[in-house]
Amino acid sequence: MSIQLNHTIVWCRDKRKSSAFLTGMLGLPPAFPFGPFLVVELGNGVSLDFHDKEGAIAMQHLAFLIGEDDFDRVFRRLREQGLNYWADPGKALPGEINRHDGGRGLYFDDPDGHLLEVITRPYGSGPE
Incomplete structure (x- = not known):
């Protein structure tokens, strides 16, 4: 199997707001829940998994x-x-x-x- 990026976590203060901003800006389908994440699927099989975090965000x-x-x-x-x-x-x-x-x-x-x-x-x- 070749090595491929599958997903990455995107830390944010409000996963609903942040995932909706991205999907709205890029014209993507709405994020869907998976465990503690809101998942945004991209066209190449990679997902961005939005997760709430308190405090500073890098x-x-x-x-x-x-x-x-x-x-x-x-x-x-x-x-x-x-x-x-x-x-x-x-x-x-x-x-x-x-x-x-x-x-x-x-x-x-x-x-x-x-x-x-x-x-x-x-x-x-x-x-x-």
């Missing part, structure tokens, strides 16, 4: 490869909700998108400060 970075039409929808939702977005992970280019590898990408924060990224081309897949 920031995670999650990047999603999406299609051009999905990018347009995510971008529209960000602007409609008045959310900040950046072209870079250091947040030095606010209100911009990047065009790495001939695609488009941007970064935005979720309710717990996790840095989410959407890209339309995998890094290293095309001309810069």
Whole structure:
């Protein structure tokens, strides 16, 4: 068997709010309960398992490869909700998108400060 990522836990203050934010932003089906988690299924068999945690939460970075039409929808939702977005992970280019590898990408924060990224081309897949 090849090694594949199956799931990761996303620590958050409110798993309902955080999972709903992600599924709403990406246009995914609602999360479903499994034990103490709310599980968000992604199209490649990987799940993000949201779990409530009290106290400090270490920031995670999650990047999603999406299609051009999905990018347009995510971008529209960000602007409609008045959310900040950046072209870079250091947040030095606010209100911009990047065009790495001939695609488009941007970064935005979720309710717990996790840095989410959407890209339309995998890094290293095309001309810069």
